Amino acid sequence: MSEWPLYEVFVRSKRGLNHVHVGSLHAADDETALRHARDLYTRRNEGVSIWVVRSEHITATSPDEKDPFFAPSGDKVYRHPTFYAIPDDVPHM
Amino acid sequence: MSAAGTDHLPPASPEGQHGNAYEALNEGDDPRWAYGTGFADPLAGVDTAVPEGVDAAELAAYCLMLGDDALIMSHRLQEWCARAPELEEEVALANIALDLLGQARLLLARAGAVDGSGRDEDTLAFQRDPGEFRNVRLAEVPNGDFAHTTARLLVFATWRLALLDRLAASRDPVLAAVAAKGVKEVAYHRDYAAGWVVRLGDGTAYSRERMAEGLAAVWPLVPELFTPHPAERRLARAGVAADPAAAREEFDATLAQVLTAATLPHPAAPRRDDAPGGGAPGLDGPSTPSPDLRKPSAPGPGSQEGALGRDGAHTPALDGLLAELQSVARAHPGARW
Amino acid sequence: MAVLEEHFERTIEKDRRVEPRDWMPEGYRATMVRQIAQHAHSEIIGMQPEGEWITRAPSLRRKAILLAKVQDEAGHGLYLYSAAETLGVDRAELTLKLIEGRQKYSSIFNYPTLSYADVGVIGWLVDGAAICNQVPLCRSSYGPYARAMIRICKEESFHQRQGYELLLTMMAGTEAQRSLVRDAVDRWWWPSLMMFGPPDDASPNTARSMAWKIKRHTNDELRQRFVDMTVPQAEALGVTLPDPCLRWNAERGHHDFGEIDWSELKRVISGDGPCNAQRVGVRRAAHEDGAWVREAAAAHAAKAAARATGSPDAAGRAATAGGSAAGAGDGAGAAARAGATA
Numbered sequence: 001m002s003e004w005p006l007y008e009v010f011v012r013s014k015r016g017l018n019h020v021h022v023g024s025l026h027a028a029d030d031e032t033a034l035r036h037a038r039d040l041y042t043r044r045n046e047g048v049s050i051w052v053v054r055s056e057h058i059t060a061t062s063p064d065e066k067d068p069f070f071a072p073s074g075d076k077v078y079r080h081p082t083f084y085a086i087p088d089d090v091p092h093m
Numbered sequence: 094m095s096a097a098g099t100d101h102l103p104p105a106s107p108e109g110q111h112g113n114a115y116e117a118l119n120e121g122d123d124p125r126w127a128y129g130t131g132f133a134d135p136l137a138g139v140d141t142a143v144p145e146g147v148d149a150a151e152l153a154a155y156c157l158m159l160g161d162d163a164l165i166m167s168h169r170l171q172e173w174c175a176r177a178p179e180l181e182e183e184v185a186l187a188n189i190a191l192d193l194l195g196q197a198r199l200l201l202a203r204a205g206a207v208d209g210s211g212r213d214e215d216t217l218a219f220q221r222d223p224g225e226f227r228n229v230r231l232a233e234v235p236n237g238d239f240a241h242t243t244a245r246l247l248v249f250a251t252w253r254l255a256l257l258d259r260l261a262a263s264r265d266p267v268l269a270a271v272a273a274k275g276v277k278e279v280a281y282h283r284d285y286a287a288g289w290v291v292r293l294g295d296g297t298a299y300s301r302e303r304m305a306e307g308l309a310a311v312w313p314l315v316p317e318l319f320t321p322h323p324a325e326r327r328l329a330r331a332g333v334a335a336d337p338a339a340a341r342e343e344f345d346a347t348l349a350q351v352l353t354a355a356t357l358p359h360p361a362a363p364r365r366d367d368a369p370g371g372g373a374p375g376l377d378g379p380s381t382p383s384p385d386l387r388k389p390s391a392p393g394p395g396s397q398e399g400a401l402g403r404d405g406a407h408t409p410a411l412d413g414l415l416a417e418l419q420s421v422a423r424a425h426p427g428a429r430w
Numbered sequence: 431m432a433v434l435e436e437h438f439e440r441t442i443e444k445d446r447r448v449e450p451r452d453w454m455p456e457g458y459r460a461t462m463v464r465q466i467a468q469h470a471h472s473e474i475i476g477m478q479p480e481g482e483w484i485t486r487a488p489s490l491r492r493k494a495i496l497l498a499k500v501q502d503e504a505g506h507g508l509y510l511y512s513a514a515e516t517l518g519v520d521r522a523e524l525t526l527k528l529i530e531g532r533q534k535y536s537s538i539f540n541y542p543t544l545s546y547a548d549v550g551v552i553g554w555l556v557d558g559a560a561i562c563n564q565v566p567l568c569r570s571s572y573g574p575y576a577r578a579m580i581r582i583c584k585e586e587s588f589h590q591r592q593g594y595e596l597l598l599t600m601m602a603g604t605e606a607q608r609s610l611v612r613d614a615v616d617r618w619w620w621p622s623l624m625m626f627g628p629p630d631d632a633s634p635n636t637a638r639s640m641a642w643k644i645k646r647h648t649n650d651e652l653r654q655r656f657v658d659m660t661v662p663q664a665e666a667l668g669v670t671l672p673d674p675c676l677r678w679n680a681e682r683g684h685h686d687f688g689e690i691d692w693s694e695l696k697r698v699i700s701g702d703g704p705c706n707a708q709r710v711g712v713r714r715a716a717h718e719d720g721a722w723v724r725e726a727a728a729a730h731a732a733k734a735a736a737r738a739t740g741s742p743d744a745a746g747r748a749a750t751a752g753g754s755a756a757g758a759g760d761g762a763g764a765a766a767r768a769g770a771t772a
Contacts, residue, residue, distance in 0.1 A: 003522050004179070004728060006515060023578065024512040025181055026521065028727035029734065032288065036181040039188050040505055044585070060451065164490075171493075174481040174500060175712055178720025180474065180508050187501035191494060198490050215489045239723050295733060296726025303722070421488040421546050429603040430489040430546075430596070 005054055007033040009041055012049040019051050027052075135199065135274040140266045143207055147333055151324045152265065153208030154227065155334050157217070158322065158403055159256075160200030161228035164218060165411070166249055167193035168418055169236055178239055185285060189246070192278040199271045219422035223412050224405040231314040233402070233411040240293050240300070240307035247286035248311055251347045252318045254279045255340035264332040287351045294355025301357070308352075308360040319344070322403040442643055447573035450516040458642055461635070462572050463517050464533070465644060467524045470510035471535035475528075475709050477503045479543045480552055488546055495592050496549060502589070506582045513574040529714040537695065538625050540703030541617070547600060547610035548618070553593015555615075555622040555660065561590060562656045563626065571643035594663065601668055615664075616672045623687075624695045626653040632692075657685050 004026040010019035022041050027033035033052040041047065143149045170190035177183040198214050205212035212220075231249055236242050257279055260272035293304035319341045321329070328334030352359055400406035422430075434453040441448055448454055481500045487493035511521040527533040538556055543549070564586075567579040600607040627633060627649040639645035647655075657676075664671050675688035697703065 003520070004724065006520075022581075023509055024515060025508060026179070027181065028292065028724075029731040032292075032727070035285065035288070036185065039185045040181065040508055043184075043188070043501070043505060168485055171484045171497060174484055174497075175477045176716045176719070178716070178723035180504055180511075182720075182723075183477075183504040184501055184508070187497055187504065191497055191501070194490065194494050194497065198494070201490075218490055219488070239720070292727045292730040293723070296729040297722070299722055300726030300729075417485050421483075421486045425488065425604060425606060427604055428488070428607050429599050430492050 004028045005056070007037075007052045008055050008058060009033075009037045010051040010053075011037075011041055011047040013046050014048055019049065024055060030054075135270050136267060139270045141203075141206065144264045144266075144333065147265065147328070147331055149207050149209065151328055152333060153204045154324050155328050156200045156204035156207065156268070158227040158325070160197045160204060160217075161226050162232050162249075162253065163193040163200065164197035165226070165228045165232040165414065166246075167191075167197060168414055169232065169242070169245075172236055173242065189282045189285065192275075192282065196271060196275050196278070199267075203267050203271070215422070219419045223407055223415055226402075226405065226407065226411060226415070228402050228407075228411075229314070229317055230402040230408055230411075231311060231318060233407060233414055234311070234314065235410050237307065237310060238303060239289075240303035241310055242307075243286050243289040243293065244304070244307035245311045246282060247290050247348070247351065248315060248318075250279050250283035250286055251344050252337070252340065254283050255343045256335040256337060259335035259340070263334070268333065283347075287347075287354075290351050290357070291355040294352070294357040304355065305357055305360070308357065312360040317401050317403075320401060320403075322401075325403070442571055442641075445569075445571075445643070447576060448571050449573045457638070458644075459517055461639060461642070461644060462575065463514055463519055465639075466510055466514040466517070466572075466575055467519070467527070467533055468535060470507045470514060470524065471528045471533060472539065473503045473507035473510060475535045475539045475713060477507075478709055478712055479539055479541070479705075480549055482543060483546060483549050486546070487549075492546075492549075492596065499553075499589055499592065502585055506585070509578040509581060510575075513572075513578040516574045525713075525717055529710060529717055531701065531710065534699065535709075536625060537698040537703060538621050539709060540698050540705045541621055542704050544617070545610045545614060547597070547607070547614040550593045550596035550600065550611065551614040551618045553590055554597055554663070555618050556625070557586065557590040557593060558660060558663075559622045559625045559656050561586065562652050562659070566646035566652075569643075569646060594667070597667055597669075611667075612669055615669045619672050620690065620694075621698075623653055623657070623690055624698075626650070626656065628692065628695070629690075654684055657687050661685055 005028075006024050007027055007030075008024050009022050011022050012019045025033065025036050025040055027036050030052065034050060037050045037052050038047075042050070143152060167190045170186050170193070173183070173186045175183070177186055197218075201214040201217045205214065205217055231245060234245070236245075254276065257272040257275045260268050261276060263269040263272065290304060290308075293300040295301070319337050321337050325334050326336065329336035329339075349359070422428075435455065438448070438452065438454055438458075441452070448458075477500050480496060480503075484493060484496050484500060487496050511524060514524060515521060524533065528535065538559075543552070561583070564579055564583050568576055568583055570576045570579065597611055600611050630636060630648045630650045633649055636645065636648055640648070661671070661676070661678075673688045675686060677686055679686045698706070701707075
């Protein structure tokens with residue numbers, strides 16, 4: 001079996017931001033996955049920090065991206081900043 | 094544009110309104126993507142005068158040595174393009190080749206500026222003949238298989254890292270700056286190669302055999318790395334160059350560590366040929382013929398017994414390499430690129 | 431099923447993205463896999479025509495540019511294989527299909543590169559045509575593909591420019607250089623136009639792909655846009671595009687251009703181009719020659735895992751855990767969303 005397992009890659013593009021999923025790659029082990037991620041996803045200085053995780057180790061909601069799991073928060077519009085009307089002349093909002 | 098604010102895609106049908114299709118992508122640029130930022134000139138603000146008491150011609154020769162090492166090694170790695178064992182390695186090998194090419198450009202430019210000849214990096218790379226190249230022969234021998242490339246890269250990067258580490262404190266501010274940048278790059282190259290030596294050494298019976306052969310093939314080229322050229326020795330005494338002889342211990346220690354992790358015998362140790370007739374049973378892989386490394390090619394005028402790459406004595410492989418590297422540039426005298 | 435199908439149709443209709451775990455019609459999935467794989471293969475095969483010139487680049491600056499560009503192409507192939515894997519196929523399978531000739535790649539890469547001017551013309555025309563094709567794909571209905579395309583398009587912003595800049599420099603050089611440029615433009619112009627695929631009336635899949643918003647514009651629309659963009663660039667460069675019928679049509683507001691030799695496109699697509707065998711052969715050799723290396727890395731990882739847990743069984747599992755691609759996609763999607771909304 002020569003096929004390397006699949007890893008998901010998350011990059012923090014700069015301090016103050018979350019790690020964001022950028023894609024996947026194949027690697028024989030965790031350490032190589034990190035190296036490959038550095039080579040592949042930060043060729044242009046995009047990252048200050050990288051996470052890799054075996055794809056099979058991610059547990060996800062299913063089966064649909066928009067299923068009842070998320071429905072409860074769908075009606076909590078007050079969680080969203082745009083819910084609040086702020087006059088245009090109020091600065092820094 | 095969507096009011097949802099969660100859609101990170103570009104706004105609808107923008108591309109038709111732009112002369113340049115890319116402008117369409119740059120609207121409302123998502124801060125998650127930072128493309129091509131943070132590139133800095135490693136020589137910005139660096140004093141380029143030749144330090145006092147240093148022989149300019151000798152400094153130029155030294156820059157050529159280090160620059161040629163990087164240029165020729167980069168070339169061998171470039172040859173892997175579209176041939177690497179996996180696409181991830183394709184990207185990694187190109188990264189290393191690019192780093193070394195960058196180092197070569199800085200060093201050749203420094204050589205041309207210091208020796209007063211006014212030759213730029215391209216004149217030096219494309220208009221010199223093989224006998225004028227000062228790289229170690231380790232860099233020029235043909236690639237062989239991936240294990241051979243890995244073995245060569247481990248040796249090269251371990252050696253170069255030890256040199257650059259010392260050079261970061263050079264009295265020549267340009268060499269110090271080039272070295273400071275290079276240390277980070279070459280440390281990565283070394284780790285990349287070490288990782289592969291371990292994986293191949295500890296992997297399958299076949300990869301182990303390949304790896305051992307790769308190391309054995311490059312090993313005869315190691316002593317040259319630690320044989321200082323007289324110019325290197327003098328410049329080292331002046332606090333400008335790194336004396337390669339002083340880096341041997343560090344090199345040996347690193348190699349020993351990697352070989353242990355790879356469960357490989359030291360290539361200098363006599364090989365145990367347990368199976369009659371040599372190789373391990375069941376292996377029918379091609380054996381990499383060891384190029385005749387000890388003998389400089391066509392010993393021309395001025396070449397002497399024991400002459401090394403630093404003296405301009407090279408294997409025939411460099412002739413072929415340079416014929417390719419210089420082919421387009423030389424076919425078009427007076428051209429601009 | 432009807433509910434799922436309706437949900438899918440609504441997603442498309444509202445211009446929302448389809449994500450990996452969403453239900454999708456088999457035809458949509460198959461079309462996406464085919465398109466993304468073909469695109470990924472094109473990036474990887476596309477490394478070769480230019481890659482051949484890296485070691486021969488005539489200046490160190492050009493060498494660095496070309497090396498970085500060809501490396502980008504490997505990276506872009508990886509992004510795209512990664513997008514394809516969210517649909518439940520794995521890269522090894524797609525690679526096999528490529529080297530066995532069961533999946534295609536862009537026929538443009540079956541033409542040879544004869545001089546260094548070709549590097550410039552590929553950047554200008556071939557990457558220019560690719561841009562016209564790819565920018566609309568950033569809004570493709572399939573999320574992972576659209577995201578990969580955004581990244582690719584942004585990274586490629588330098589590809590076309592470096593090519594055009596090389597040509598400008600060469601045109602300002604020697605007469606020999608100018609004639610290399612002209613020759614390269616003559617050879618690459620028509621194949622570049624063919625990159626947009628067959629004309630609309632001979633493109634059976636276009637309608638469905640447009641309905642699914644996999645494709646946003648027809649082949650002919652994109653081809654016209656490319657011609658209109660390129661003509662003034664050719665003038666600025668001082669070269670003549672090899673088409674006597676090429677002229678501005680004020681009535682249409684577009685350039686008219688001559689008839690494309692579709693029989694040539696068919697011939698090249700069906701495997702009879704100048705370099706088909708060579709391109710696939712190089713890719714096959716890399717894949718086959720690299721097998722022992724990939725295998726060794728997997729074997730080492732398995733041994734290391736076994737040493738860590740003290741269980742040889744764990745090693746076996748580690749060694750055989752292969753692409754769980756479909757799972758990967760949703761995991762990724764969920765994690766990315768968590769990141770975006772946290």
